[in-house]
Amino acid sequence: MSDTYKDLMDISKRRGFIWPSFEIHGSASGFYDYGPLGKKLLDNIKEKWKNYYIQKEGFEEVKSTTIMSKPVFEASGHLSGFEDALTQCKECNNSFRADHLIEEHIEVEPDSLSNKKIEQKIENHNVRCPECGGTLGEVYSFNLMFKTNIGPGKGRAAYLRPETAQGIFVNFNYLYKYNRKSLPFGVVQTGRAYRNEISPRKGVIRMREFQQMEAEVFVEPNEKNHPNFSKVEKEELRLFPIKNQKEDKGYINISTKKAVEKNIIGSEILAYYLAFSKRILKDIGLNIQKIRFRQHLPEERAHYASDCWDIEGETDRFGWIELAGISDRGDYDLKKHAEKSGESLTAFKEFEEPKKLEKWVIEPNMDVLGPKHKQKADIIAEKLKEQDPQKIKKELENNSFILELDEETVEINSEEVNIQKTTKTIKGENIFPHIIEPSFGIDRILYLLMEHSYKKDKLGEGQRSYFNFKPEISPIDLAVFPLMKEEELKLEAEKIYEELNKEYEVVYDENGSIGKRYRRQDEIGTPYCITIDYETLEDDSVTIRQLTSGKQKRVEYKELKSTINDLFSNKKNFKDLK
RNA sequence: GCGGGUGUGGUCUAGCGGUAGGACCUGAGCCUUCCAAGCUCAUAGCCCGGGUUCGAAUCCCGGCACCCGCACCA
Incomplete structure (x- = not known):
């Protein structure tokens, strides 16, 4: 068995990625804190994800409470389901x-x-x-939910949310109006969720307090296409559908488009978000060779889902773990919240052609009925409305008919009731939107990113380990070193450090041999190190050293910042520098 | 929650009834003109709580955490 997990936990503790929570008082399993580097890595992953959903897909972000009152979870099904x-x-x-x-x-x-x-x-x-x-x-x-109370004494029963999604569903009416009453629209939320797992293990992979990035896409029930589907239709997905799991058949590599055509993935929109999510994970830096899409078996599907695909990543020690779930929640959630709350959580859908509805209606004539039947008039009117208009119309042609009440009968004549044909124009109907939910576990993505990025090689005389994080994901962007601990070099280095630190996450280090300082940064995945040496004092040039290759390039100080900008925005390749 | 294993400085480990030692890391200094060099010094530890014993890191009991298997993972 590989010890990657052990190595990573070691580095995590030593260098400040992940620590067991409240360890000095005896930690509890399923709780982990993020140290400075872990926090930065987490933020960078989140930022990347948001960039896709908010900037590229045009979704809105909200932030709802982590504690919600009991009825929320009675409605969502978590109280009984959990x-x-x-x-x-x-x-x-x-x-x-x-x-x-x-x-x-x-x-x-x-x-x-x-x-x-x-x-x-x-x-x-x-x-x-x-x-x-x-x-x-x-x-x-x-x-599985953590219980608490709102207010003193017994208070109102409440729970810590087991997923961020409910906070979006309960705000549907506000969100729908915010989006000027039109479908489809998408909403995202990132934040903490809580599940009191019986026995969590495997570090940050299964926690009692964890973090999610969820998107909820509200669509019309019959329109599960996506306008930008053509942009992802050629994307190859490694699918593991129900059939192949049951028959032990392995994966299918298939384009998004074909997967929909062959009905392997139930809808275009689901397929779109599978492909879209693959791009995000790839862009975050996960090894796409170790990613697969597994369809939930009917028996493992959540109480709300009609179809669900997990995005799974392969780990050395734990096999395939779930990173994200993309499910078609149908109208389950809105329906349930509407039933429980008595509010309507629907969208108005206009018909393509307004419908004309012709209807015969019975209108009791109270002017006549009232004086004649006194207190019985109301009961008679109610009863009249229940009758078949056509039938009554016919009978009235003979002047009167007999209406049966509970204990007696009354004769009704044509003056006491009008039978009319009305025409009503119906422009549309209220419908429950369906919800497509791509839901990601941040902590798991972070762990998998560390594992997929973790490398060991030989450099110079010794072994080293490093993370080949993408520059924009790496917790530390740059390190600045004076070659020697000499006043002149230190002054230059500090100047450069201060300059770069305005825009980047930079560390300054003058301690130990230059080789040791490079190794320190390698271990946490800092993509570039800038060294100020004696040549700097002569011609104002510095060296940039690349993490992965260990190679160096010399650039002029006045071009340093633009060069760094270009490297970080992928406008230039390191190897193309002079 | 059940069964098994483990728990010694930040990390890896020696000690296994006589009061903790090393290596690495980290820090200070010397040396050093680019990839974990060397030397000196320093910081820092027996998971927690009981018990047995003159004496417990060591033996016993309980708790906690981690690892493996089972169950659980909506």
Whole structure:
């Protein structure tokens, strides 16, 4: 087994990428802090992602609360969906999902049963431990959401959000109006989410407090195309559809366009975001050879999803891990929030042609009915409206007809009721938009980026390790060194440091041999080091050293900044410098 | 949550009942004109809490964390 994970955790702790949280008081598993370098790396990844979704796709960004009151999660389905009824075997101590154990003995949804009822079922049907046949213990609930209260005393029950998405859904009406009542539109949110996992492991890959970057695209239910699909249609995707997983068939490499045509991916828009996400991950610096798109099996699909593809990345130690999920949530979320809150969360969709609706309506004539029937008039009017207009019209042609009330009958004549034909023009209808959700785990992307970027090689006399981060992703952009610890060189170096530090993330280091200082920067992936040597004092030139090759170029001081700008914006290649 | 393993400076490790030693790293200095050089000095450690013992890093119990397997991962 490779020790990349161990190496990375070592570097992370030593150099300030990732630390266990509140370690001095005894850390808790599933919690990690980011040190200065980790924080910068995180920000750079986020910025890149936002650049795609906000600048390129034109999405809006919002920031909603991390604590939300209980009804939000009753509506979203997380309260029941996240709540597991567990039971432990008294003999072998293994834990099981109690509701799964009694599934075959019941007719109703196990979710709807209380723990006591499940316990009774277990007893009545003599359900034993599937492992050892032992007696099962008490049934208890475990909810993956962190619970809290708003306000003093018992307060209002609330939960820490298990995903950022709900904060967007509950704001649908505001967002819809913000977008001037038109579909489609997209909204993003980045931020923390919380899940009280039973037993998190694997470092930042599975945390109890983690960070997400989510986009929610609100579309018309029947329009799951994307206007820019042609821009990604040739993009090759490495797909792992349900069929291939079940039949153990391996991947399909296929263009986005063909995948839609062959109906492997359910809709153009889903396919668009798969390809779009691939570009982002590639641009962040992940090794695209170690990325695949795996379709969720029906049994693992979330309660809200109708189709879902995970973007997975390959790790040395943990195999394939989920980096992002792109799912078609249908109208599940808006519908549920609307039902629970009683608010309408719909969009108005105009018909292409307004519909003319012709209708016969019964209009009770209260002027006559009122004085004649007094307090019974209302009941009669209600009853009249329920009648078939055509039938009544016919009967009235014979002057009157008999209306049956609950306990009596009344004779109604043509003066007491009007039967009319009305025409109504309907311009459109209220619909629940469907939601396409590309959802990314930042922490996992960060870990995978570190792993994919981690390299070891020989340089000069010794071994070194480095991260070949892209310059714009690397936590530190530049390092500035005086070759020797001499006053004249130091003064020059400090001057250059101050100049560059206005625009870039720069470190200054004069400690140790020059070789050692290069290695220090290599280890954290600083793309370029600038060294001030004795030649600088003579002709105002400095050297730029490239991380990956270890090679150096000499540039004039007055061209340094523009050269650096060009290198960072990819206008120039390092090897093309003189 | 269950079973197994591990826990010594920042990192890697020696010590395995007599009161912690090394290497690397880091810092100060000397030396040094471009890739972890050398020398001197310094900082810094037995995961936490109980127990056994004259004495515990070492043995026992409990907790915590990490690793492996199982379960869980909407």
